[in-house]
Amino acid sequence: MIQELSFSVEVFEGPLELLLHLLKRNKVSIYDIPIEKITAQYMECLEQMQAFDMEVSSEFLLMASELLLIKSKMLLPRHEEEEEDPRKNLADRLLAYQQMKSAAVFLKEHEGDGRFLFCKKPDEIEKAAPDYSDQAFDVEQLIEALGEVLIKTQRREPPPKTSFVGIGGHEHVSSASCVTHIKNTLRIKKHVSFKSAFRGLTSRPQIVVSFLIILEMIRLGHVCVEVKNSEIYLTRIKDGEITNEF
8 A cells, every 4th residue: 555645745846856855755775766666656746746736847757657667677577687777777867866966055055155255366476587607618618619610711711802911911800790790699599509609700800709709798697608419509698788899
């Protein structure tokens, strides 16, 4: 005999919520649903909803047919090699729905927790400049590299006409133009090879003066020297004026 339910008719959001309500009233586990009893109570709830002129959606009717199908499977004799418990799929859906309901209740209770909390925007911290204070280089390496540049220049270009003017003929080189040349080279590319810094210079005096200017820039901390794979590189650290005349 089916025990009559003593609760008043309530409005449920869906069939899963109604099933959870029935399981709670009967104090049974989701994974051990007394399908015959719960199905009878579920059908009685639908009748009461219709008696009170409450609209019964297709979802409730679909669940009713599913419960009846599960009930019929449970009544049939089962063999060990047959498929899993017919109630398992329904139990998994009820558990997932229960978890979502609990999460919704938790979020509803705490929706105002951060209403009066204000977060400070993060400060923009400037990136620290690289520290080249401990750089070490061998001046002999620079002089050796300068020699290679001079040799290549001699092979590439014929001697200037000024070299033939008198026995002590010499070319006057402006250090300002050499400073401009070196700065422009490092402005285009902050990190260049030592040899490429002399590219475009056609005479030995220009190369020597430019070399002295590079040494002065290193001394003043405008340029640092690095050696990688036996190749010397110049890196511009900061801009500055070179006032010495060579």
